[in-house]
Amino acid sequence: MRSHAVVDSPFGPLTLVAQGDALCGLYMVQQRHRPDELTFGEADPGAGIFARAETELKEYFAGQRHEFEVPLTFVGTPFQQLVWAELRKIPYGTTTSYGELADRLGKPSASRAVGLANGKNPIGIIVPCHRVVGANGSLTGYGGGIERKRYLLDFEQEHETRF
Secondary structure, eight states: EEEEEOOOOSOOEEEEEEEEEEEEEEEEOOOOOOOOGGOOOOTTTTTTHHHHHHHHHHHHHHHHHHSSOOBBOOOOOOHHHHHHHHTTTSSTTTEEHHHHHHHHHTOOOOOOHHHHHHHTTTTTTTTTTGEEEEETOOOOOOOTTTHHHHHHHHHHHHHHGOO
């Protein structure tokens, strides 16, 4: 059973989607690969999972949180889930390339597949797909848009040493 809530952020409204007691989606307005809103379930802004996620997002955007602890659940292929789990290991304020991520997964020739899985990450920001860049450090695709990716990377660089 899914439910959803909408919370404010520096990017405008974020739609949080939960399945049971775990977050399974975080979507920005005009995000590529954003599912049909009919799949988000009933609005339930009072659910505890949404309050926790919103608090952690506020702390993140205030520069006070570098890692998220809100419970997550992923719906995707086994390969996508491996990629999304690996994304969570990229430290705050740093970047890695698609090729490096493929190497970490033991699949050095799978950088394109890693990029596709990265692009379909259903829990943006919390699962930091914005920290993945091109081999030469260039900002490549981001479901939320390159401007948002740049903002997140610059923001994290600015707040990296606060802890």
